[in-house]
Amino acid sequence: MVALAEAVNVGTAPGAAVDIVDIDHGFALHGDYLPVLEDVSFRVEPGEFVALLGPSGCGKSTLLRLIAGLDTPRAGRLIVDGADVTGPDPSRVVVFQDPTLYPWRTVWRNASLGLETRGLLKQQRERVDAALALVGLEKFAKAYPHQLSGGMAQRASLARALVNDPSLLILDEPLGKLDSLTRLAMQGEITRLWQRRGFTVLMVTHDVEEALLLANRVIVFSDRPARVRADLAVDLPYPRHRDHPELLRLRREALSLLGMAADW
Amino acid sequence: MTAIAEAAPGRAGALLAGDDERPHSLGLLVVAGFLWLGLGVVILAWPDAQELERTSLLGSLALGFGMLQLLAWAGGWFSRPVARLGRFAPWLVVLALVMTAWEVATAKLDLLPLPFFPSPQAFLEVYTDDWRRLGDSLLHSVLLLARGFAIGAAVGFVIGVALGWSKRVGYWIHPVMRLVGPLPATAWLPLAFFIFPSSGSASTFLIALATAFPLIVLTWSGVAGVQTAYYDVARTLGANSRFLILKVAIPAALPHVFVGLFMGLGSSFAVLVVAEMLGVKSGLGWYLQWAQGWAAYANMYGALLVMALMCSALITVLFRVRDRLLSWQKGLVQW
Numbered sequence A: 001m002v003a004l005a006e007a008v009n010v011g012t013a014p015g016a017a018v019d020i021v022d023i024d025h026g027f028a029l030h031g032d033y034l035p036v037l038e039d040v041s042f043r044v045e046p047g048e049f050v051a052l053l054g055p056s057g058c059g060k061s062t063l064l065r066l067i068a069g070l071d072t073p074r075a076g077r078l079i080v081d082g083a084d085v086t087g088p089d090p091s092r093v094v095v096f097q098d099p100t101l102y103p104w105r106t107v108w109r110n111a112s113l114g115l116e117t118r119g120l121l122k123q124q125r126e127r128v129d130a131a132l133a134l135v136g137l138e139k140f141a142k143a144y145p146h147q148l149s150g151g152m153a154q155r156a157s158l159a160r161a162l163v164n165d166p167s168l169l170i171l172d173e174p175l176g177k178l179d180s181l182t183r184l185a186m187q188g189e190i191t192r193l194w195q196r197r198g199f200t201v202l203m204v205t206h207d208v209e210e211a212l213l214l215a216n217r218v219i220v221f222s223d224r225p226a227r228v229r230a231d232l233a234v235d236l237p238y239p240r241h242r243d244h245p246e247l248l249r250l251r252r253e254a255l256s257l258l259g260m261a262a263d264w
Numbered sequence B: 001m002t003a004i005a006e007a008a009p010g011r012a013g014a015l016l017a018g019d020d021e022r023p024h025s026l027g028l029l030v031v032a033g034f035l036w037l038g039l040g041v042v043i044l045a046w047p048d049a050q051e052l053e054r055t056s057l058l059g060s061l062a063l064g065f066g067m068l069q070l071l072a073w074a075g076g077w078f079s080r081p082v083a084r085l086g087r088f089a090p091w092l093v094v095l096a097l098v099m100t101a102w103e104v105a106t107a108k109l110d111l112l113p114l115p116f117f118p119s120p121q122a123f124l125e126v127y128t129d130d131w132r133r134l135g136d137s138l139l140h141s142v143l144l145l146a147r148g149f150a151i152g153a154a155v156g157f158v159i160g161v162a163l164g165w166s167k168r169v170g171y172w173i174h175p176v177m178r179l180v181g182p183l184p185a186t187a188w189l190p191l192a193f194f195i196f197p198s199s200g201s202a203s204t205f206l207i208a209l210a211t212a213f214p215l216i217v218l219t220w221s222g223v224a225g226v227q228t229a230y231y232d233v234a235r236t237l238g239a240n241s242r243f244l245i246l247k248v249a250i251p252a253a254l255p256h257v258f259v260g261l262f263m264g265l266g267s268s269f270a271v272l273v274v275a276e277m278l279g280v281k282s283g284l285g286w287y288l289q290w291a292q293g294w295a296a297y298a299n300m301y302g303a304l305l306v307m308a309l310m311c312s313a314l315i316t317v318l319f320r321v322r323d324r325l326l327s328w329q330k331g332l333v334q335w
Helices: A002-009 A060-068 A107-111 A115-118 A125-134 A152-160 A181-199 A209-216 A245-257 B002-017 B027-045 B055-076 B082-110 B120-165 B167-180 B185-195 B199-224 B228-236 B243-280 B286-294 B297-325
Strands: A020-030 A034-046 A051-054 A074-082 A093-097 A168-172 A200-205 A217-221 A228-233
Touching: A002 B228, A020 A060, A020 A245, A034 A060, A051 A060, A051 A209, A051 B185, A060 A074, A060 A093, A060 A168, A060 A200, A093 B228, A107 A115, A107 A125, A107 A152, A115 A152, A115 B243, A125 A152, A168 B002, A181 A209, A181 A245, A217 A245, A228 A245, B027 B055, B055 B082, B055 B120, B055 B185, B082 B120, B082 B199, B120 B167, B120 B185, B120 B199, B120 B243, B120 B286, B120 B297, B167 B199, B185 B199, B185 B243, B228 B243, B243 B286, B243 B297, B286 B297
Parallel strands: A051 A200, A051 A217, A093 A168, A168 A200
Antiparallel strands: A020 A034, A020 A074, A217 A228
């Protein structure tokens, strides 16, 4: 608990508080209404690392898109730092499963995107260099995306997000397509970045172990339409060890909530 | 043909072995040089069977060209850039043989019927005696093409982007384009010459039309095909729609745009020649028509060569521009 408190307080930019209140959302599909999120409510404290866990296709990513402001919910309220979400904002940045770097821009120019859209690039070029250094890509500033490995590309997209000094970092299965070794390394890096910068993190994943290794809290969703099944607190110091008995216990609990108890 | 086929593995071998390896064809350059010298001797020493004026000039050119090749071979032993000229040797050998056969069959033995098969001398005479008119035609063609292509490219690009971006623009422009677009621009020719005040402006319009249609379709599909994830990324980073169009949609669609430009340039050549043959009183198309009227086949071949060089040069320029703008793409086709 002490370690956790320290971790949260080290950062410079204060993390955002997120209130998700009675969110309902769905899509029209072939003329029918397909409910995706039903009655979803929870609160994320400033500086928390919350993992959203659920079966694939259950609507976790949809929730992230709503919080990012890319889509508008059918019902309910999304409040970030006391203000309703009405559209995208650079203080809430998303890192998608695919790095989605622009292939026509170098790594540096990709990372600088958020400053460019706001007309800040000319005065604050050093912020781009700093963000690339933070993810260890300073030597690849002039490389094009097709010259990067999968892990490096995802790191570049992380730098593109961090340049904006976000108060809320939204991670949509950011490590889902990486090989297992790169994945382990990136998990460590994300935890370190979060501890250093103090932003709030919301991360969608369907990897139970990843959720428990990284997050303070793991919110488990049911199958579609997604509802909150459980809200598990992970009170363990970082860096965490995947063989810790408490972690194994939480893992069993999370898996049984996802309906996988018998197989494990 | 065999010479070309042999050159390919030689070059690949040189590439694999690194820069130190001298191109295998350097020795062949001696052969090519002597073949061209031999052609010069044939032209000068063998009396013409046809009545021709530029025999001595052509002979001197062949001799000079042969000497140059021998010099390049000698220089290749001292300078690596000169040694690279060796890769042209197989082509030079074949060209020397073809030229010799052509010269012997026409000027020396008069085997082929005139005026359909002029000799190399007659071909050369077109450039020495009629270069002023040819140059003037070339200039007019290039200017007309440049004007029409620039207008067509600009308009086509803007319409294509608008179609890809806005549903409302699509509602109005799409049906018009579907009806009018596939019509060959040359079908408008009689009407255009009637409506426009001058044949020049009519041709400009037709060339612009021919350029615009493929560009519209390709730009449109390029913009419409941009991944929505690209827009999502920019939007979460605070981009407005101006930024989305100029900095996301257009760069992402640019590879398609260039395909459209290549197609547009190709069809603009066709319209240019037809327009010049039928209405415009200048340009290479007009020169072709004029030469045919006088049964001056050598002039026609001469003009065709100039036209081929012009079209090839313009395509090359477009490739250079593309290579510069799309240097981020991997696996670009080399021209």
